Amino acid sequence: MSTRADEQPADAFLYPDIEPYDQGRLDVGDGQQVYYEQCGNPAGKPAVFLHGGPGGGASPRHRRVFDPARYRIVVLDQRGCGRSLPHASTPDADLSTNTTWHLVGDLEKLRTHLGIDRWQVFGGSWGSALALAYAQTYPERVTELVLRGIFTLRRAELEWFYQHGTSMMFPELWEKYLAPVPEEERGDLMAAYHRLLSDPDPEVHVPAGVAWTTWEASTVRLVPDAESIAKAADPKHATAFARIENHYFVHGGWFEEGQLIADAPTLAGIPGVIVQGRYDVVCPAVSAWELHQAWPGSELVMVPDAGHSLEEPGILAELVAATDRFADR
Numbered sequence: 382m383s384t385r386a387d388e389q390p391a392d393a394f395l396y397p398d399i400e401p402y403d404q405g406r407l408d409v410g411d412g413q414q415v416y417y418e419q420c421g422n423p424a425g426k427p428a429v430f431l432h433g434g435p436g437g438g439a440s441p442r443h444r445r446v447f448d449p450a451r452y453r454i455v456v457l458d459q460r461g462c463g464r465s466l467p468h469a470s471t472p473d474a475d476l477s478t479n480t481t482w483h484l485v486g487d488l489e490k491l492r493t494h495l496g497i498d499r500w501q502v503f504g505g506s507w508g509s510a511l512a513l514a515y516a517q518t519y520p521e522r523v524t525e526l527v528l529r530g531i532f533t534l535r536r537a538e539l540e541w542f543y544q545h546g547t548s549m550m551f552p553e554l555w556e557k558y559l560a561p562v563p564e565e566e567r568g569d570l571m572a573a574y575h576r577l578l579s580d581p582d583p584e585v586h587v588p589a590g591v592a593w594t595t596w597e598a599s600t601v602r603l604v605p606d607a608e609s610i611a612k613a614a615d616p617k618h619a620t621a622f623a624r625i626e627n628h629y630f631v632h633g634g635w636f637e638e639g640q641l642i643a644d645a646p647t648l649a650g651i652p653g654v655i656v657q658g659r660y661d662v663v664c665p666a667v668s669a670w671e672l673h674q675a676w677p678g679s680e681l682v683m684v685p686d687a688g689h690s691l692e693e694p695g696i697l698a699e700l701v702a703a704t705d706r707f708a709d710r
Contacts, residue, residue: 398444415491420456427500438463461621502527531669547663554599601688
């Protein structure tokens with residue numbers, strides 16, 4: 382498979398569309414039902430895809446980064462989003478049992494439910510944080526890690542994108558992100574958005590959700606994609622996405638500051654590939670570099686012509702190359 386990503390569309394690097402051979406919702410407790418599906422070869426190498434956000438949900442395209450002839454592909458929607466129930470877009474959504482450690486527990490319950498002993502864990506953006514948290518908790522259950530756009534929820538990372546940093550590069554988009562927030566609350570935008578998104582009135586939380594979500598969708602690619610930005614503005618999706626993300630961010634992911642990189646030495650012996658866009662303004666490359674330095678035996682691939690999105694050709698080319706390489710391991 383060629384890696385001349387600048388000459389090919391993103392779809393050129395993906396495997397063909399496939400349909401699940403198994404799907405359902407797993408009761409993981411706390412009144413939560415987590416949607417999952419299995420695709421590819423039931424006798425193949427198990428791999429689980431962890432979507433971003435948190436709250437982004439999975440899509441059929443996520444199945445296609447794995448060779449369906451060689452992989453048993455597990456895709457899920459994390460608590461509160463996608464096809465999982467209850468959905469965080471409802472006015473009475475309760476996020477008290479939606480934390481990183483609940484999601485780590487959900488992954489273990491799903492692995493056990495599916496009768497999988499060990500699996501490859503694939504995660505991008507927030508999915509990379511969840512993958513690291515899971516692997517550092519259950520290293521004996523992980524065959525490899527394939528990670529993209531490293532995000533560890535350190536305060537500096539959060540403030541770079543949601544308070545001051547990326548704002549200097551996209552001032553016209555930043556103005557739209559600021560719009561729902563009263564001027565007197567702009568000293569802590571994540572806290573201000575937490576208040577707005579928690580308001581039960583749709584006239585308050587829906588515009589806030591759309592503004593939060595479209596800010597990310599508008600900056601996630603090196604070259605913006607109008608269609609994906611429009612999809613991100615769907616009120617139901619945007620409200621759930623923004624509520625869950627903001628809930629995680631105001632709590633620092635329930636990590637100690639710097640925890641995921643400090644604990645990276647525990648991953649020694651787990652092969653891993655880190656794929657990072659050089660011009661990622663959502664999750665800047667410094668976190669990928671620091672993770673690579675702290676994780677013995679990891680491989681860092683810096684894509685020179687990409688931002689943050691999974692959908693960028695150079696990112697996809699390297700991710701699929703990594704899953705291909707690990708397929709028969």
